[in-house]
Amino acid sequence: MAGEIWQKIGEGFVQEYYNQFDNTNRMAIANLYSPNACLTWEGSAFQGKEAIANKLASLPFKMIKHIITKQDFQPTIDSCILIMVFGQLKADDDPPMAFHQVFMLKSQNGGWACTNDVFRLGVHNIPV
Amino acid sequence: MAGEIWQKIGEGFVQEYYNQFDNTNRMAIANLYSPNACLTWEGSAFQGKEAIANKLASLPFKMIKHIITKQDFQPTIDSCILIMVFGQLKADDDPPMAFHQVFMLKSQNGGWACTNDVFRLGVHNIPV
Numbered sequence: 001m002a003g004e005i006w007q008k009i010g011e012g013f014v015q016e017y018y019n020q021f022d023n024t025n026r027m028a029i030a031n032l033y034s035p036n037a038c039l040t041w042e043g044s045a046f047q048g049k050e051a052i053a054n055k056l057a058s059l060p061f062k063m064i065k066h067i068i069t070k071q072d073f074q075p076t077i078d079s080c081i082l083i084m085v086f087g088q089l090k091a092d093d094d095p096p097m098a099f100h101q102v103f104m105l106k107s108q109n110g111g112w113a114c115t116n117d118v119f120r121l122g123v124h125n126i127p128v
Numbered sequence: 129m130a131g132e133i134w135q136k137i138g139e140g141f142v143q144e145y146y147n148q149f150d151n152t153n154r155m156a157i158a159n160l161y162s163p164n165a166c167l168t169w170e171g172s173a174f175q176g177k178e179a180i181a182n183k184l185a186s187l188p189f190k191m192i193k194h195i196i197t198k199q200d201f202q203p204t205i206d207s208c209i210l211i212m213v214f215g216q217l218k219a220d221d222d223p224p225m226a227f228h229q230v231f232m233l234k235s236q237n238g239g240w241a242c243t244n245d246v247f248r249l250g251v252h253n254i255p256v
Contacts (some may be wrong), residue, residue, distance in 0.1 A: 034205075036205070038202045038203070040200045040202055043198070043200065045202075069252045069253050070171070070248055072168045072171065072246045072248065074166045074168055074173075074244050074246060075166070076206075076208075076232060076243060076244055077162075077164070077234065077243055078204075078206035078208065078234075080204070080206065082230065082232060082244050082246065084228070084230050084246045084248065086228065086248055086250065087252075088252060098226075098250060098252070100212070100214060100228045100248075100250075102210065102212050102230050104204060104210060106205065106206075115204060115205055116202050116204055116210050118200045118202060118210065118212045120198055120200065120212065120214055120228075122214070122226065122228075122250060124197045124215075124216060124226070125197050
């Protein structure tokens with residue numbers, strides 16, 4: 001299904017999202033979200049553009065770089081686009097860490113907005 | 129948002145999915161999917177219950193065990209439930225491997241069916 005329109009839209013979103021995250025003011029990323037979007041960041045939930053912008057702006061690092069390992073895209077029966085990203089990130093002087101992130105995009109007002117975002121670092125529970 | 133109804137439905141699905149995957153005939157898992165569900169398994173796309181059942185049945189191991197590290201749930205504006213699972217799996221005598229998997233559930237015919245499933249092993253590209 002390579003080359004489908006939803007895949008191209010998804011790839012464009014992923015490129016824009018991490019480019020803005022790594023290279024510009026993280027507050028501006030909020031413009032990629034729908035007004036009532038949901039973000040779950042390491043298990044904590046945030047709803048709405050402002051809450052999401054504040055959360056992203058509050059993350060405790062100055063420099064960050066994401067490197068994408070894999071990205072998958074699917075259309076949904078409600079005409080949304082489901083995206084799963086797997087990669088590594090490097091924050092400040094910390095060692096690289098795996099992460100995975102899911103986005104859902106919906107067509108709104110002539111463009112595509114992110115309605116759902118779930119982020120996790122790839123750190124397993126330590127067995128006790 | 130713990131204890132929300134969509135979270136409980138999501139948790140029930142995750143428990144049933146991996147229980148069936150690990151302990152019963154994998155062909156039976158197809159009953160958890162909607163008729164036109166999409167599965168993307170390590171980058172390969174399959175659509176429909178039969179194609180998904182055949183893919184899952186063809187996986188080249190006899191014994192498998194999934195251990196969930198994290199599971200996140202979100203409601204969507206189209207009344208679906210988005211699920212992101214992160215964990216480890218052990219297949220036959222192979223060493224444990226990380227995996228992550230996304231499901232989307234939709235209410236259909238009085239129950240909840242999986243309309244979207246994206247699976248990836250947690251293996252990064254090897255830099256060249």
